[in-house]
Amino acid sequence: MDAIDALSGIPLFQKVPRTALHELTILAPVVEFAEGHVVFHQGWAASVSLLVLRGQLVARVAHEGTERDVGEIGPGEIIGEQALFVPGGQRSASVIAKSPCTCLLLEPGKWEKYSDNPAMVALERHLLETLARRIRRTNAVIREAWSVERDHSASGADQGRRSVLRRWFPNLFGEERT
Numbered sequence: 682m683d684a685i686d687a688l689s690g691i692p693l694f695q696k697v698p699r700t701a702l703h704e705l706t707i708l709a710p711v712v713e714f715a716e717g718h719v720v721f722h723q724g725w726a727a728s729v730s731l732l733v734l735r736g737q738l739v740a741r742v743a744h745e746g747t748e749r750d751v752g753e754i755g756p757g758e759i760i761g762e763q764a765l766f767v768p769g770g771q772r773s774a775s776v777i778a779k780s781p782c783t784c785l786l787l788e789p790g791k792w793e794k795y796s797d798n799p800a801m802v803a804l805e806r807h808l809l810e811t812l813a814r815r816i817r818r819t820n821a822v823i824r825e826a827w828s829v830e831r832d833h834s835a836s837g838a839d840q841g842r843r844s845v846l847r848r849w850f851p852n853l854f855g856e857e858r859t
Contacts, residue, residue: 687734705800709785736782
């Protein structure tokens with residue numbers, strides 16, 4: 682199965698003409714990773730993003746000598762999207778191939794010229810939906826943290842805002858609650 686067939690199998694591209702998918706694979710070349718390969722390392726410069734066509738990746742966050750898996754990324758998902766929007770940013774997590782993976786390499790600055798390509802339109806919409814979903818998740822964690830802080834304050838608990846929020850905000854970054 683080639684990259685165009687793999688793209689056609691991803692729901693967001695199912696109605697996109699093959700010629701547009703072909704143009705996308707020229708713009709965003711195919712890259713492959715063996716199982717266990719470190720695709721991105723936490724702290725590295727964030728210069729590219731990936732659209733997963735086949736396989737599974739795992740995102741892992743390290744903090745104070747411990748590591749925790751914070752999510753799996755599969756076909757149709759985008760990883761490392763910060764690179765498309767934040768010049769000079771750094772990776773917030775390591776990404777490791779859980780199985781052999783095939784991805785499209787998405788580089789910033791290549792999109793404007795192809796903005797009328799249906800595959801690019803579908804990819805941009807998917808990227809915006811992904812970012813919106815992640816923002817909603819972050820907002821929910823923040824709301825929960827504020828709620829817990831309010832409950833502690835109302836009950837007269839001696840834990841102030843700072844200690845409660847210190848316990849909750851690490852969840853945004855893959856650490857366990859204490």
